[in-house]
Amino acid sequence: MKVTKTALPGVLLLEPPRFGDTRGFFSESWNRKTLAAHGIEIDFVQDNHSLSAQTDTVRGLHFQSPPHAQAKLVRCGRGRLFDVAVDIRKGSPTYGQWVGYELSFENGLQLLVPEGFLHGFATRDPDTEIVYKCSDYYAPDCDGAVRFDDPDIGIDWNLSGDAVLSDKDAAAPLLANFDSPFTWEGPK
Ligand SMILES: Cc1cn([C@H]2C[C@H](O)[C@@H](COP(=O)(O)OP(=O)(O)O[C@H]3O[C@@H](C)C(=O)[C@@H](O)[C@H]3O)O2)c(=O)[nH]c1=O
Secondary structure (H helix, E strand, O other), rough: OOOEEEOOOEEEEEEEEOOOEEEEEEOOOOOOHHHHHHOOOOOOOEEEEEEEOOOOEEEEEEEEEEOOOEEEEEEEEEEEOOOOEEOOOOOOOOOOOEEEEEEEOOOOEEEHHHHHHHHEEEEEEOEEEEEEEEEOOOHHOOOOOOOOOOOOOOOOOOOOOOOEOHHHOOOOOOOHOOOOEOOOOOOO
16 A cells, blocks of 8 residues: 655545456455554544536535544545545644645545545546545534635636536635634644
8 A cells, every 4th residue: 555645744645556457456445454554543434425427526625523523535436536635724834725636446546634624526527436434424513615616725626617516515605704613733
């Protein structure tokens, strides 16, 4: 397993090995012991799977507040997506900064998004599937969102057309009008 640090401490890019043969490939998409050996010890309790029919579908930027904050381990099941994490921990030296990576069925990459970060993605192909593990259960009362195209965050989504959004995401507040429920706890 190759684990690469990103510009945002705590956000990691994971590359599980794939064993190819004449049938195709085999890959361990998650293994608690392997991740623990890399210092990643998170109790995942829920797996999510969604399909986005159209290219340029954007879901995000989402979070769940404490006491139901979620870390997420994200991969692409089919197609290609651009996956983004944004630091929203008050007092963090990287508050408001983002990183984004292309996760695809082809490259098998995974993004680890810790608690205290917004998560969102844009699809690059039709019928793109995302699959992700979450460290807490869905808690609609703690569900929140920030505008995906907030100019203060400035994510370069590189869309080919207009974003396809849910009503909830279209009505999400800007970061400037948002009181983050997360606080930076210092370097780890
Ligand atoms: C997130 C979620 C939604 N739902 C339901 C609520 C609603 O009826 C339907 C669609 O919900 P949403 O519109 O919130 O789905 P979606 O916009 O795909 O939300 C997801 O976006 C990505 C970026 C994330 O990071 C996730 O944590 C989650 O917020 O599914 C669950 O039952 N369980 C869940 O865990």
